[in-house]
Amino acid sequence: MxxxxxxxxxxxxxxxxxxxxxxxxxxxxxxxxxxxxxxxxxxxxxxxxxxxxxxxxxxxxxxxxxxxxxxxxxxxxxxxxxxxxxxxxxxxxxxxxxxxxxxxxxxxxxxxxxxxxxxxxxxxxxxxxxxxxxxxxxxxxxPTTVATQSYFLKQIIREALEQTSDRAAEELPFKLHDFGSRGVSSRESAGLGGLAHLTNFMGSDTLEALRVARNHYGAEMAGYSIPAAEHSTVTSWGKPHEVDAYRNLVRTFGKPGAVFAVVSDSYDLKHAINVHWGETLRREVEESGATLVVRPDSGDPAAMVRMSIRALDAKFGSDVNSKGYRVLRHVRVIQGDGIDEDSIREILANVIGDGYSAENVSFGMGGALLQQVNRDxxxxxxxxxxxxxxxxxxxxxxxxxxxxxxxxxxxxxxxxxxxxxxxxxxxxxxxxxxxxxxxxxxxxxxxxxxxxxxxxxxxxx
CATH class of the missing domain: 3.20.140.10 (nicotinate phosphoribosyltransferase)
Structure with missing residues (x-):
């Protein structure tokens, strides 16, 4: 043949x-x-x-x-x-x-x-x-549909930031992060769909989008990412040593001005925030000069973000900005599970309703961003x-x-x-x-x- x-x-x-x-x-x-x-x-x-x-x-x-x-x-x-x-x-x-x-x-x-x-x-x-x-x-x-959806999601987030943040223009480009590469049907879909998203935002974990951007749209570097933990890197330490996994991340990536994300629901999200992050490691996080981004990854998205922000505020504190909304010190939250237009709207409504700035939360979007669209x-x-x-x-x-x-x-x-x-x-x-x-x-x-x-x-x- x-x-x-x-x-x-x-x-x-x-x-x-x-x-x-x-x-x-x-x-x-x-x-x-x-x-x-x-x-x-x-x-x-x-x-x-x-x-x-x-x-x-x-x-x-x-x-x-x-x-x-x-x-x-x-x-x-x-x-x-x-x-x-x-x-x-x-x-x-x-x-x-x-x-x-x-x-x-x-x-x-x-x-x-x-x-x-x-x-x-x-x-x-x-x-x-x-x-x-x-x-x-x-x-x-x-790519047109992905770029379109990403654009309209950006307007939702933009409105929330302009209402509640003193740093809306600086924050907006990194508020919706592409987590979609593993959820698409092909490498080409990842590259082209991922780049379509990057016409609106600057954050992505889809490396293939960088190749398409450089080879076909003259972009030396189309988007950016940060060091981030996944469940396997945390749970490989074993449940009794969960805090040691977190400590390792702080000491490895916690440099002045740096940002790093840690998935924290491997066992008990509330315990991780209230005890591991909020007590055992709080001083190390604060003294590192970095921003810790806590990632819930299970449960109802809006409820988990609300709980996480409130718990982090209780441990790390917050400041009220010129628009009257609270901004967490040293920490932020990213929700990457169950994110679509409806959950983004619900999460932002809850955050703002609780008196917090939208800059406290970012979103990671996977299949709903790059795969859950069609020609119709x-x-x-x-x-x-x-x-x-x-x-x-x-x-x-x-x-x-x-x-x-x-x-x-x-x-x-x-x-x-x-x-x-x-x-x-x-x-x-x-x-x-x-x-x-x-x-x-x-x-x-x-x-x-x-x-x-x-x-x-x-x-x-």
Whole structure:
């Protein structure tokens, strides 16, 4: 059995796409498709991740060997294959895909129901390529949805900090930490989803996000972490020596200005806070000059955070800031179990309701951040909307009577700003340049034309 090449992008499509070159009307010269969020959980999307997809995959040069490999697989699979078309890509275009892709600048927050990306062909003999790559290009839904969710969570935390903290701007970038790498389906999901989160925050334990950021978005260091204990490092000392495990952490990482986190519920969280941290090790923590971050990791999240903050206050004390809220001395709390939007809201409401600043608590988010999203979270769709057939413009749309919400747009679409509002415009001309367009041509004929840095992306919300 001959193994298939991982780099053969012809095979990165849905099986039925291979038959579509035979289904379009005769003399079809151009097709135009667009991507949008048709609504969903959030009122807007923070577009992100297309540059990675284009740079990682669509700058690849197709070879005749890959064409023959794909033909053999797809025909054996039961589908026809556009052999001559793909040979034209190789022989006439040097393996470069004759497509033009326009998109909103990455990091832009765009209200739903607006065009985010458009795709058309630049070779009139190969219009079906626009649909062939729907499968690959549609995957931008994932980093966009992660970036969107992370962005809206940031607004929840921002509001709490601005109400209760004198250091909101300094605290905010590190208040939602990515714990999601082990909970995703692949290394690529970890990297791309983890980086999507880092468009909004600076804290992450997903190392793969740093690789994607450096290789595809020019970021020398995209995010930061701190030394932290896990249950295995604490419990390896044995229950009778739990306090020794904690003492070792203080003496190893407790340097002036440092921050380190210790999971403290391996046996009895209340005992760990009230006795081990609050009595036996209190003076060492205070004299270290470091900040100890206590991590509850079981039980009801809101109740455990509330208990932990109150208990730590009783042992380490707190100060009242200029806004009238208490800030713990020497210690903080991070909740990394059961964190989602609802629990974040509940925890912050409890903390603030008890008279404490939101800066006392941080959040670690895993599966809910990087994995518990899907294409329908923001109802992403990639649809054909216009064609040029025998030189004549043809609108393309669907309008199912069984679901009016799936009515697709028609026309050659563009995105503009009218004052502060984003507006999708519909035209009937494939080649007119619109000077007020928000969309940029980011890819044409196998070349990535725009390379944003992570800092560019971060600055656009």
């Amino acid at each position: 001959t193994l298939l090449h991982d780099t053969n992008l012809i095979l990165d499509t849905d099986s039925y796409k291979a038959s579509h070159f035979l289904q379009y009307p005769p003399h079809t010269e151009r097709l135009f498709s667009y991507l949008e969020s048709r609504g969903g959980k959030y009122p807007a999307t923070r577009f992100f991740g297309l540059q990675y997809i284009l740079n990682r995959y669509l700058t690849h040069r197709v070879t005749l060997e890959e064409v023959e490999e794909a033909r053999a697989v797809i025909e054996a699979h039961g589908e026809p294959f556009p052999t001559e078309g793909w040979r034209r890509v190789v022989e006439h275009h040097g393996g470069r895909l004759p497509l033009e892709i326009r998109a909103v600048p990455e990091g832009t927050l765009v209200p739903t129901h607006n065009v985010l990306m458009t795709v058309t062909n630049t070779d009139p003999e190969l219009p079906w390529l626009v649909g062939w790559f729907e499968t690959m290009l549609m995957r931008v839904w994932y 979270t923001q109802k992403f769709a990639y649809k054909a909307s216009a064609a040029l057939i025998g030189g004549q413009y043809q609108p393309i749309y669907k309008d199912p009577v069984t679901d009016p919400g799936k009515r697709s747009k028609d026309g050659v679409l563009d995105l503009v700003k009218e004052g502060p509002r984003f507006v999708t415009r519909q035209y009937q001309d494939f080649d007119t340049a619109y000077p007020d367009s928000v969309l940029r041509t980011v890819y044409r004929d196998g070349e990535l034309l725009v390379r944003d840095t992570l800092e560019d992306v971060r600055g656009r919300a």
